[in-house]
Each structure stands twice: as C-alpha cells, then as structure tokens.
C-alpha cells in the first residue's frame with residue numbers, strides 16, 4: 006500500500022468524484038432505465054468510482070488472465086477479519102461459510118434448506134421488494150409482520166406472524182433485513198436477541214440478509230445477527246456489494262451459526278461453483294483493503310443525509326423523513342402531500358426525478374418513496390428542487 010499517498014487519496018469523498026456527464030455514460034440499470042431528462046435516484050447503485058484497492062485487484066486479475074473458476078477461502082477470511090475490526094465480532098468461522106452467487110440467491114438457497122415448498126417466510130414490511138418475488142419464485146408463501154409506527158421491528162406483530170407461519174406445525178423461516186431496507190433502521194443487540202428468542206420459542210428459522218452491514222453512519226454500530234445470544238441456528242448473508250458498489254461483480258457469503266452447520270452442508274455444491282471468480286476477487290479486496298475508502302464514503306453519506314433532511318424541511322416540509330443510521334436509502338413518507346398511493350409516479354411525470362415507488366415494498370409502502378442518497382450532494386439538491394416543482 007502506498008502509505009500516506011494512498012491515505013490522502015482515499016480520504017476524498019467518493020460521492021463527489023463523478024460528473025453527471027460521466028454518470029450518464031454508465032450502462033448499468035440506474036442510469037439506463039430512464040431518458041436523459043430524468044434524474045435517477047432509485048435502484049441501489051452508488052454514483053462512485055470503484056475503490057482503488059478493488060479496481061487494482063480486478064485489473065491485476067485481468068492482466069493475469071485469472072478468469073477461471075473460483076477457489077480458496079480468501080473471501081470469508083477477509084470478511085471474518087473485517088467483522089472483527091469493524092463490529093468486534095469474532096464468531097465468523099470460515100469453515101461455516103459457503104460462497105453463493107449473490108445475496109438473493111444465497112437467501113433462496115438458505116430458505117430452501119430450512120423450509121419446504123408451500124411453507125411460510127415471514128418478512129417485516131415494508132421491505133426490499135425482491136424478498137416477495139424471490140420467495141414466491143422458490144414456491145414459499147410470504148407472511149407479513151409490519152414494522153411498527155416507529156419503523157422498528159414490532160415484536161407483537163412478529164409473534165403473530167410466527168404463529169400464523171407455523172400453523173399446522175409446518176416449518177417456517179423469518180427473512181430478517183439487518184439493517185433494514187428501505188428505512189435504514191439499524192437493529193439493536195437487544196432487538197435482535199428478542200427476535201432470536203421469539204424465533205426459538207416458535208420454532209422459526211432465521212435467515213438474516215446483512216448486505217447493508219458495512220454502510221452504517223452517525224455513530225451507530227452494526228450488530229451481526231449471528232452474534233446475539235440465541236441465534237446459534239441462524240443463517241446470514243453478507244457481501245461487499247452495497248458497501249463498495251459491486252453489484253456488477255457478483256459474489257456473496259452464506260454464513261451459518263454453530264448449530265446450523267448441517268444446513269450449510271445441504272446447500273448444493275453447484276451453488277458455490279456458480280460464483281464469479283472476478284466477483285470473489287473484488288469482494289475480497291473490498292473487505293481486506295477497502296476500509297479507508299468505505300470511511301470516506303460513510304462521511305459523505307452522513308453529509309448527504311443531513312443535506313436531504315435540511316432540503317426537505319425547507320422545500321417539502323410535508324414529507325416525513327426519519328434518517329436511519331444505515332444503508333444509503335431514504336424512506337420518505339409523502340402521505341401528507343395528498344398524492345395518493347404512488348407519489349413516485351407524480352415525481353417522475355411532473356418532476357423528472359426517478360425514485361422507487363413505496364408500493365413495491367409491501368403493506369405500509371403506499372404513499373412512500375425511496376430515495377437513493379449515494380450520489381453527489383448537487384444531485385440531491387436538484388432532485389429535491391424537482392420534487393418540489395412537481396407538487397407546486
């Protein structure tokens with residue numbers, strides 16, 4: 006590592022590096038779904054250049070022609086060390102991990118080993134829309150446990166959902182989103198321990214999607230689900246995809262608690278083999294060497310969160326925004342604007358700004374939009390200006 010030089014370069018806010026003209030040259034979903042007069046602040050991609058250690062690892066691999074099948078344990082080792090450094094958690098055992106092609110395919114494989122077709126999967130709505138689609142595709146049923154008014158897990162609603170899911174003694178799973186997308190809520194150790202104890206009492210298996218774990222700001226601390234008491238038979242999915250914008254370089258890890266090692270062994274071997282070697286190289290480099298870059302990103306995201314809150318207070322005070330401590334997503338309650346169930350359509354049609362419609366996030370999503378904060382402050386300012394124009 007180039008010592009001081011590297012440090013100085015990495016301290017630069019990655020969210021301020023690219024111009025809109027450069028971003029419009031991108032060919033990925035965020036910048037290609039809508040015409041050029043639309044400002045896209047929707048899908049969870051970040052408007053950042055690739056972190057230098059990741060770019061170097063990939064280009065070195067390409068230069069070597071190192072594009073075969075993936076091998077070894079460098080990825081889980083790098084994540085285990087990251088977990089120790091960042092979260093003070095030393096419970097990630099490399100031998101209880103499996104490579105999976107990406108987080109959602111890992112979620113599905115985990116659900117397949119702990120439930121049977123037709124069984125229920127509990128989710129805390131509103132939640133990341135593919136939870137609904139992937140679970141249905143795997144032939145499982147969704148049971149919703151709505152978040153509370155405070156956007157936190159409502160243990161009473163969760164218990165009701167667990168009872169419903171386990172009716173007739175069938176196996177059931179709980180797909181926990183930790184931290185939560187779209188609200189950005191960071192679950193506390195106490196909340197997660199309560200979840201584990203409830204799951205244990207009702208015989209529900211917990212699968213935790215922890216893809217947003219590295220993206221925590223405002224003095225918050227991510228608590229891995231598997232680190233809380235009672236979570237020994239849990240399964241977790243982690244990846245560098247969100248923290249370092251690696252959706253195009255896919256690769257994730259399925260991690261088993263000590264009492265779930267047997268479940269991990271039942272994941273078909275072809276699942277791990279389907280993982281991209283270049284993806285694994287990228288994710289490994291991110292967790293191993295991408296800490297400084299991540300810190301610079303998190304500082305920029307924290308600024309953006311405050312900027313959005315200030316802009317909304319000034320230009321759209323009817324929108325309710327409760328900044329969470331995690332993810333780069335802002336969940337905006339637009340119901341007081343009187344735009345109906347789908348304000349995203351109004352902001353798109355009248356303001357040329359693309360946000361995610363809350364409707365796709367399940368019960369409780371109506372009247373809400375999700376805004377992606379992982380962009381330049383100027384674009385957030387422009388987005389709010391457009392949103393205000395749309396409702397003027």
Ligand SMILES: Cc1ncc(COP(=O)(O)O)c(C=O)c1O
Pocket residue numbers: 049107108109110133182186214216217244246252256257
């Ligand atoms: C909660 C959550 N899980 C999974 C994913 C997708 O992960 P992957 O592309 O690795 O399947 C996302 C992407 O935004 C997400 O927010």
